[in-house]
Amino acid sequence: IRIDGKEVGFRDGGARQRRSERDLAAMRAETGMVFQGFNLFxxxxxxxxxMLGLTKVRGKSSAEARSIAEHWLGRVGLAHxxxxxPAELSGGQxxxxxxxxxxxxxPKILLLDEITSALDPELVGEVLAVVKSLAEDGMTMVMVTHEMAFARDASSRIVFMADGGVSAVGPPKEVLAAETTNERLRTFLARFRASQF
Known part of the structure; x- marks a missing residue:
């Protein structure tokens, strides 16, 4: 796995030498993560x-961090x-x-792990709209999801995994094609076609 051309975990070069904890911490600081559970303080x-990460990790002043926080809250429709x-917010919020x-x-890359699985169905759309907007702005994201229609519409590449390995990879139109020869993928997609496609 490479992020911005650098292999994660190991140094580039002939000998596979594990990166130092300091190098790994620097790489982690360039990776954003959104979890299934909201994990808000x-x-x-x-x-x-x-603001917490902006002041503690990025060294921003409280005023600058507040300005950035307000910008992004506005961007996700939560300026108000x-x-x-957190207890005063819905799950989608x-x-x-x-x-x-x-x-x-x-971050250079944003990892999203089943971010809609803990949400009521009516809240899923508001979260996916934010992710689609970020994708349209060019944010590099890796998203684990069972929202197949969303994956089709928002992705530039889909990786279908089964039994711990990559079973299919490619552009959404190819991977999600009805005539796929991958039996495991065809069986999986059959469950979604009636309701989502």
């Missing part, structure tokens, strides 16, 4: 959750919730704060 406001605690928190750090 319950004692911090929406803005405070976003900047001073709300909490997940959008989680996305804003990750993107505010200006």
């Amino acid at each position: 319950p004692h911090l406001t929406a803005a405070g959750n976003i 919730k900047a001073d709300s605690l 909490q997940q959008r704060v989680g996305i804003a928190r990750a993107v505010a750090m200006e």
Whole structure:
């Protein structure tokens, strides 16, 4: 796995030499992550959750971090919730704060792990709209999802994994084609075609 041309975990070159913890920490700082669970700090406001990494990791002043937090909260449609605690937000709103928190750090890549699985069905759309907007702006993302229609519409490349390995990879139109010869993929997609495609 390479991020911005650098192999993760090992140094580039002939001998596979593990990266130092310092190198790994620097690479992690360039990677954003949004989890299944919202993982917001319950004692911090929406803005405070976003500001924490900006001040502690990026060394921004509180004023600059607040400005960035307000920008991203506005971008995910939550400018009016900047001073709300997580308990005062719906699940979809909490997940959008989680996305804003990750993107505010200006990562080179954003990892999204089943970000809609903990949401009520009516809240899924608002979260996916934010992700699609980020994709349209050119954000590099790796997203694990069972939202097949969304994957088709928002992805430039799909990787279908089964039994711990890559089973199919390519552009959405190819991977999700009805005439795929991959039996495991065809069986998986059959469950979604009636409701999503």
